[in-house]
Amino acid sequence: MDENKILWLALNAKYSHTSLSVRYLREAVPGSEIMELTINHQLLAMLGEIYSAKPKVLGISCYIWNIELVRSLLKLLPAALPDTIIICGGPEVSYGVAEFMQEYPMVDYVCRGEGEEALPKLVEQLQEVDFDKSKVNSQLDMSNIPGIAWRSLTGQINEGQDVTVADFAGKVPFAYRAEEMADIKERILYYETSRGCPFSCAYCLSCATAGVRFLPLERVFKELDFFVAHDVRQVKFVDRTFNAKKSHFLPILQYLLKLPVDCRTNFHFEVAIDYLDEEVMQVLAQLPKGRVQLEIGIQSTNPATLKAVSRVNHWQDIADHIKRIMGFHNMHLHVDLIIGLPGEGMESFHKSFNDVYALQTDMLQLGFLKFLKGAAMMNLVQPYHYRYMPMAPYEVLQSDVLSYGEIRWFHSFEQVFELYYNAGRCRQTANYLIQECEQGDAFVFWQKFTDWWEEQGFHKIGHSTKNLYGYLRDFALAAYELSAELMDNLLRYDALLSDGGKIRPENLDWNRLQYQDITADFWKGAPSRVRAYLPDYEFTNWRDVNKKYHIEVFAYNMMLTSQDLTCQKLTCQPTALLFDYTVDEPICQRIELKIGDDE
Template identity: 30%
Template sequence: MNIVWLDLNSSYAHSSLALPALQAQIADNPDIRWQIVSATINENPGTTASGIYRLHPDIIAATCWLFNHEILLHILARVKALLPDCCITLGGPEFLGDNEEFLRTNRFVDCVFRGEGEESFARWINCWNDRRLWNEVKGLCFLDTATAAYHDNGLARVLDFDRLEAPENSPFFNWSKPFVQLETTRGCFNTCAFCVSGGEKPVRNLPIGMIRKRIDIIRQHGIRNIRVLDRTFNYNNRRAKELLDLFKEYPEIRFHLEIHPALLSDELKEELKKMPKGSLHLEAGIQSLHEEVLSACKRKGHLQDALEGLEYLCSLPNIETHADLIAGLPLYRLEEIFEDVRILAGYNAGEIQLESLKLLPGTEMRNRADELGICYSPFPPYEVLKTREISPYELQTARQLSRLLDGYYNTAIWKGISRKLITEQSDFLHRFLEHLIQIGVIDQPMSQERRGVILYEFCKENYPQYETPVTLAWIEAGMSLKKQPAYRIRTKHVGPPSKWNIVYGKYHEGLRLCLLPGNETDGTDYWFGFETETQQSRPIFKATS
């Protein structure tokens, strides 16, 4: 039996766990020959289809999700035309809802799996060429070839999650990426109506000892970043503490976690404070800072607790915490989104990620879209187009605000000055966003230098008191001292003053000194020292006078 796995991702930076997770369960079957065809959604579908055709598979399997859905079907339709006898099977989050319409529309797909496929796929492999037995495979959905009747075998769940063979043991586990994913939990205690895991019970955990063994394997491969797949790592504070204690055993590895700030116990706060600097990257699911919005989404946890927890997390100097907002949630208005961004900037969130709501198959919110007054695209990625509270135009404004945040606040070079402007000037976000739209750059890729020039020119015109802070950010980022944001800096025949206050670094005569003199809004003189031998663009010395 020849199985071709079509590994179709949005970019080569990402890698799916699906293949090694499935293959590991049936790795000892000598009758199966596995082959992989890898591609991205930006490559020509015909080229990818040709690569599959050359292998003449009996079975083609792939994972279907939001951002590969369209291209995946283009590829598979071509392959089925070339190889009409091959069997095409799909799984993934796209099939958590009703799959009848999909199968009737895409007849070249023989069957799809709903739910957790490790056990079901292994069972289906034993009867893949005998459709009379397909009704016995949990989670499988297909059309009868004779009558075209739709068969739906429900939802597959792996109850003995800890008994599965680890995907790291599969020869197809991808060790070439700078990070790997480690699934420590299945299911979620929360009931978020927009999430495919909302209310997914029971919650199943791997024992700490088993997680340790898997991290050991990951460390042996030189991986230094692990994305822990656990919907809410701190839903159980005792287990969260055990995990943190485990992570301390691996100081060279950085762990990326999803955390619910409303559920932080005092004990867990103290444990987080003790974690080595840089060992944790936290994604705090906030979604909205308005109680009625969270209630409409059926998200557990009191808002005030979440705000206090998030403020605490963002205050920890040893941990980077990112916060998520979702535009398009029911009852969430555009002005409230702007307001929430300002609050999160005030907390000094590591990043502010503003996404548009997608109504995913199988979620309660998609099933209740009419009731909630949500209009959404029928095609992937199923983005919300309008709600009762936010218009299509306003949703586009929210999308553009997200672009602004990614270009400035979420960029290390410009975060400090962006945060200062957002928190101190209540109209900055609106005015700067309108400026970026008017000059036609909001949807354009821009270099860091171009972003800095635009911010400098805007502040010089509208917020002159921030001209010097933008210039300082420009200089310390190592940008050209010949460009406009640095036009005031003196680079020739500059010597040290009789007295200065050293901010960082150590002065010696071998440094090339530059002076940014004070102006009307900031009378402070700033001195920067640059290493001449190594020609570094960033200053290694800073002082004021």
């Protein structure tokens, strides 16, 4: 075992995540190693893992999702590893450094800002004096390392320079190694081609450093080749605004367009979609399905709110571009709204939600305003009478236009919306109810559903997927004058379009057995009949047919429902629909069977 081991520790939010920061440091500090755990690890088990490694130097990456666990871990480390030198770094400790080091005396050094240049220098100094930190601290007292905070020989905490940035193009190495790819290629791999952001949104830390720095495109293409060659599932770019400079991002999109058709790697970007021009839109339109997914931070559609946080949205361009890209049917679109922004009370959020919901993107994430150390949002606490959590994740609790009770209710609203809309469930049913029963007001529908949800006490317990369909049916029948038969048809249709068609709630009126003789004749009859709908169909066995396809009969012409909130009136017309699960997203089509009035 290496008695002078340098270990970089990441506590990821989920096992599916990987840590980019510790991998950068592994490559920047020769001979160092990484350890990745998750915040779901039991604390003592985590301590045991670290103890088994017996590092001489332990560097801990501190982020909003793990800082409370890091604080608990730090208190235990001196008992297990009394001689280990502890370094903390990351956005959670780059601000308020003196207070942090005073509260946690076992922390020897703090890296403020980007560490790819500062930490190798610190480790080199430690190695040169056989890890005698008193000698290193004496050297730092005379000549500090930019970005490193330390404890002087007098015991005084020296915060060093303000948050520092590394030479991104020249000094920051590629983070991944070929030998680890087999173990991590199914997880989310994080990558960046730029640092910094051209915008100055008050709630974000990305504008804490001036300017945007880019990697050379030649290097980017080589590194993307690495990911593709290792068949990784997803590369998530952490560039704060991927399309900050067209001469940088457009060639990357063109590179992705030229990748082999059988390339399965998905590339995730966060973009300011209102700044995309026609040339970029043409490239996006040509991308193979699933090659790219886009995340768009809209946050609010209230101009006064956006101005208060120094954000500029060109709403009409945003809406037009999203609608157009949705029409390409080749990529997942994820949009964000933030609850609790300045001046955004219930009425204002009602409008922002409806504006964005009408776009019908694949996901509409509802986040809560956070007060991050070092962000300009801290300057707005007093003017808007904010109160927020003093510990991570520092979420808003109250403002001058939202009471704590309303914020608490929004958490239930977000839970309901996550279980249904963002999970891709019951969208046809919800949109039918919004159009027919709420005159197109999506917020009012989800508001009423949330109120009913809380009345049942559902916000306090977990839920199986099967039960969600019954909940929506019970709410709709209580809230609106609808027939139980109509709701059953809508929910069966939704269930067959969601979760790969694998969830068949028992409390819905499935009719597969009722029509099994008719459907059996369809499947085993003249092959040309089935191939009119499924050109590549070959009958093998019933198990295979039942796994890949499903035929359900509805009392209404369900194909008239749509997700764009312009539902036509459903007609009472017995309709047989064929659901095809051989593709990533189920395909539904009407087929001709002798049922009901057709008999």
